[in-house]
Amino acid sequence: MNAATDRLQATWSDPPGFIGWLTTVDHKRVARRYIATALGFFVLAGLLALAMRTQLAVSENSLIGPDLYNQMFSLHGSAMMFLFAVPVMEAVAVYVVPLMVGTRNISFPRLNAFSYWVYLFGGIMIFVAFFMDVGPEAGWSGYVPLSSSDFSPGKRTDFWAQMITFTEVAALCVAVEIIATVMTMRAPGMTLARIPLFVWAMLVTSFMIVFAMPAVMLSSSFLISDRLVGTQFYNAAEGGDPLLWQHLFWFFGHPEVYIIFMPALGMISSIVETFARRPIFGYVPMVLALVATGFLAFGLWVHHMFATGLPPMGNSFYTAASMLIAVPAGVQIFCWIATLATGRLHLRVALLHVIGFFALFVLGGLTGVMLASVPLDLQVHDTYFVVAHFHYVLIGGAVFPLVGALYYWFPKISGRMLSERMGRWQFWLFFVGFNVTFFPMHYLGLIGMPRRVYTYPAGMGWDLYNFISTVGSYMIAASVLLLVINIARSLRKGEAAPADPWGSPDLSWAVSSPPPSYNFAHIPVVTGRHPLWADDNATPEPRLPVAEGVREDRREVLLTTPVDATPCCRWALPDPSIWPFWSALAITVLFVWSIFDQWGIVWGAIPLAITLTIWFWPKRSDPSLKHDEDEHTDEGRDDGEPRHAA
Amino acid sequence: MSSRCRVELVALVTAMALIASGCDRERRAYHQAPEGTNPGPALTDFQPGSPQPKVASAIGQQYQQNAYHITQGGRLYRWFNCNGCHNNGGGGIGPALMDDQWRYGGSIDQIHSSIIEGRPNGMPAWHGKLTDMQAWQIAAYVRAMSGNVSKAAAPSRREGLAATPPFTQVPEQPPRGSEASAQSPPPQ
Numbered sequence: 128m129n130a131a132t133d134r135l136q137a138t139w140s141d142p143p144g145f146i147g148w149l150t151t152v153d154h155k156r157v158a159r160r161y162i163a164t165a166l167g168f169f170v171l172a173g174l175l176a177l178a179m180r181t182q183l184a185v186s187e188n189s190l191i192g193p194d195l196y197n198q199m200f201s202l203h204g205s206a207m208m209f210l211f212a213v214p215v216m217e218a219v220a221v222y223v224v225p226l227m228v229g230t231r232n233i234s235f236p237r238l239n240a241f242s243y244w245v246y247l248f249g250g251i252m253i254f255v256a257f258f259m260d261v262g263p264e265a266g267w268s269g270y271v272p273l274s275s276s277d278f279s280p281g282k283r284t285d286f287w288a289q290m291i292t293f294t295e296v297a298a299l300c301v302a303v304e305i306i307a308t309v310m311t312m313r314a315p316g317m318t319l320a321r322i323p324l325f326v327w328a329m330l331v332t333s334f335m336i337v338f339a340m341p342a343v344m345l346s347s348s349f350l351i352s353d354r355l356v357g358t359q360f361y362n363a364a365e366g367g368d369p370l371l372w373q374h375l376f377w378f379f380g381h382p383e384v385y386i387i388f389m390p391a392l393g394m395i396s397s398i399v400e401t402f403a404r405r406p407i408f409g410y411v412p413m414v415l416a417l418v419a420t421g422f423l424a425f426g427l428w429v430h431h432m433f434a435t436g437l438p439p440m441g442n443s444f445y446t447a448a449s450m451l452i453a454v455p456a457g458v459q460i461f462c463w464i465a466t467l468a469t470g471r472l473h474l475r476v477a478l479l480h481v482i483g484f485f486a487l488f489v490l491g492g493l494t495g496v497m498l499a500s501v502p503l504d505l506q507v508h509d510t511y512f513v514v515a516h517f518h519y520v521l522i523g524g525a526v527f528p529l530v531g532a533l534y535y536w537f538p539k540i541s542g543r544m545l546s547e548r549m550g551r552w553q554f555w556l557f558f559v560g561f562n563v564t565f566f567p568m569h570y571l572g573l574i575g576m577p578r579r580v581y582t583y584p585a586g587m588g589w590d591l592y593n594f595i596s597t598v599g600s601y602m603i604a605a606s607v608l609l610l611v612i613n614i615a616r617s618l619r620k621g622e623a624a625p626a627d628p629w630g631s632p633d634l635s636w637a638v639s640s641p642p643p644s645y646n647f648a649h650i651p652v653v654t655g656r657h658p659l660w661a662d663d664n665a666t667p668e669p670r671l672p673v674a675e676g677v678r679e680d681r682r683e684v685l686l687t688t689p690v691d692a693t694p695c696c697r698w699a700l701p702d703p704s705i706w707p708f709w710s711a712l713a714i715t716v717l718f719v720w721s722i723f724d725q726w727g728i729v730w731g732a733i734p735l736a737i738t739l740t741i742w743f744w745p746k747r748s749d750p751s752l753k754h755d756e757d758e759h760t761d762e763g764r765d766d767g768e769p770r771h772a773a
Numbered sequence: 774m775s776s777r778c779r780v781e782l783v784a785l786v787t788a789m790a791l792i793a794s795g796c797d798r799e800r801r802a803y804h805q806a807p808e809g810t811n812p813g814p815a816l817t818d819f820q821p822g823s824p825q826p827k828v829a830s831a832i833g834q835q836y837q838q839n840a841y842h843i844t845q846g847g848r849l850y851r852w853f854n855c856n857g858c859h860n861n862g863g864g865g866i867g868p869a870l871m872d873d874q875w876r877y878g879g880s881i882d883q884i885h886s887s888i889i890e891g892r893p894n895g896m897p898a899w900h901g902k903l904t905d906m907q908a909w910q911i912a913a914y915v916r917a918m919s920g921n922v923s924k925a926a927a928p929s930r931r932e933g934l935a936a937t938p939p940f941t942q943v944p945e946q947p948p949r950g951s952e953a954s955a956q957s958p959p960p961q
Contacts, residue, residue, distance in 0.1 A: 194801045194803075259799075261799050275930075275932055276844070276928050276929035276930060276931075276939075277847075277928070278932075280840040280841050280843065280844035280845075280926075281798060281799045281840030282798070282799065282840070282925060283799060353929065354929050355929060355941060356929070356939065357929050357935070357938065357939030359930065359935070362930065362932060362935075363932075364932065364933045364934045365934065365935055723925055724924070
């Protein structure tokens with residue numbers, strides 16, 4: 128610890144205590160609580176699933192009534208999609224991306240803090256609503272007219288629609304931050320062709336969020352105004368169109384699947400590269416596959432709507448587009464297999480999860496190709512076959528890589544190692560339990576069991592498979608419990624983690640575990656695709672070139688050009704502030720108020736405007752605005768020329 | 774750590790308090806046991822001797838605060854052809870229901886009793902045709918027509934042609950005459 132790092136520490140650390148906790152804009156702290164909150168919602172939504180499986184274990188069960196069951200499956204789906212899957216992927220990115228690109232904080236750090244509070248308040252709102260019998264009840268896709276005032280009376284669906292608005296605001300904030308961080312804050316020398324694949328995946332994901340999320344915010348705002356002030360957007364009799372909802376929803380909803388899945392692809396690439404001890408096979412095709420998936424994902428939403436009676440020409444087009452997306456997915460899978468086949472495998476728990484992903488995702492992909500063909504889709508529409516399919520692709524495709532990534536990055540985040548022995552138990556319990564739960568659902572769907580039913584009569588031939596499925600769901604629950612115990616145990620007395628426990632190639636492992644508040648004592652300079660590897664055999668690189676000339680007495684980072692990452696200027700990031708928190712609270716008041724009264728939007732905008740104004744008002748006392756009086760003396764050193772650290 | 778625990782504790786206590794208070798507005802009772810005999814609300818202000826305090830039944834209050842019952846009442850309103858005479862509340866053969874004028878009282882007890890017992894000049898007695906619960910639901914819907922239910926429970930636009938503004942936007946028109954005097958003694 129020398130004088131320079133002391134100064135950095137003084138500049139970048141948060142105020143102590145509760146105020147520091149509330150005002151922090153450190154991407155690592157925000158991401159940590161983002162991840163913890165998302166995992167909390169995952170557990171809550173999982174408990175709902177467990178309750179539903181218990182209800183369905185035997186026929187004509189009366190444990191949960193139809194009304195509560197409707198709310199449970201709707202909240203399960205909504206919470207898993209909106210409060211867990213998208214936020215947790217973004218949260219991991221908020222933690223890892225700034226480290227991977229070698230900078231000191233995420234861009235727009237206050238927006239980042241704001242995003243977390245909005246997300247948290249939205250999540251709390253929907254669960255409090257659920258416990259007050261105002262939970263969502265029209266499914267996670269909220270189709271009109273089922274979700275209209277006629278068929279979903281009261282405020283249940285309004286809370287659901289507003290929960291979507293909350294989480295989408297939060298997601299859009301993070302997407303913008305990640306795009307800006309990747310485009311402008313990469314370490315000098317990290318050209319587009321040297322970005323780690325996880326960062327590429329998050330960049331494409333963030334662009335997808337920017338294009339997809341407004342569609343669902345629009346549709347949910349139309350819905351809430353139909354329900355509150357009686358607009359006719361979705362009323363066929365008055366010239367509205369119920370299909371408008373489905374188009375808007377699935378224009379978001381299908382890219383959403385890839386928004387969840389694509390960060391997982393990036394995680395897999397990181398894990399595979401590290402544990403195969405060689406550079407990824409086919410970096411360029413991998414990047415092109417990511418980008419192609421990002422584009423294609425917007426061209427196939429109508430395959431969710433085959434049963435609505437669209438023209439056959441349209442159906443054929445979307446069938447073709449749906450099958451086309453198997454091509455980039457296949458390219459990536461074969462690249463990973465080639466990497467694994469030619470690498471020297473270290474079969475750790477993180478890699479186990481990735482291998483589990485291969486098995487499950489290929490199965491889910493196969494049923495996906497089946498569902499993409501119109502005749503079969505019409506047969507199994509709204510049956511358990513669909514439930515089986517999307518759990519295979521979502522849990523197999525996103526949750527398995529995510530848990531693997533948790534094992535992979537946990538040492539970096541917490542400074543402690545997770546137990547590998549417990550991890551292996553957890554993995555096998557999860558893998559077996561998952562298949563026991565969801566594989567029978569394929570068969571249940573094919574023999575005609577509809578989804579979203581709270582019970583079924585005896586003698587349909589469904590009893591045994593439902594019972595098996597319920598047994599499997601308890602195995603998954605046991606596995607999640609093991610994971611929670613593993614995390615809790617190693618947070619208390621886990622083995623301390625070195626800076627780079629796995630011998631990974633990217634910059635995030637160049638800093639200590641957990642990283643200091645300023646991330647990098649010197650801004651690193653990148654000369655290849657794998658800054659921490661000296662050669663293609665994963666030999667550790669002893670010396671990392673660094674750039675100097677970034678000020679230590681204010682929160683300054685180095686901005687670089689988008690393509691070549693040549694340094695262009697120094698930029699001061701803002702300091703901790705309480706105002707993102709108050710703004711989030713004000714926007715919460717506005718959103719909840721607007722559920723009950725349209726004037727809430729008008730009057731609620733006043734406190735929001737006040738908080739935002741104070742947030743953005745430049746204050747002379749801000750260290751980030753400190754006058755640059757020693758500009759001239761710094762000028763000569765601000766060329767970003769690589770220098771070797773001692 | 775301790776500060777974080779404190780925040781969580783406060784949130785937990787708040788949430789528990791909210792849950793304990795419950796939310797009757799959203800409860801869905803699909804089946805209900807018969808309520809017993811309705812005492813029969815007074816239909817006019819005239820009464821012998823000194824004014825007697827009138828008690829509104831708690832049953833009616835429950836129905837007109839519950840979103841599901843009001844919406845279900847709207848469905849029944851059309852299924853039992855109430856709109857055949859009253860139209861969508863504007864009146865036709867029968868009197869209008871969306872204004873503040875009531876011949877036999879505009880409280881939910883009085884409307885319920887008008888539905889069950891029938892009234893002279895054409896209003897049939899629905900006793901034996903509707904369950905008691907259904908009569909209460911229709912009565913709650915009729916109250917919503919003149920904006921006399923909670924806005925948080927009122928239904929918005931229907932799926933279908935819009936004949937009236939959505940009830941969430943109808944200004945509240947308390948019944949003139951009978952109910953006002955039924956709730957409070959007339960001025961001396």
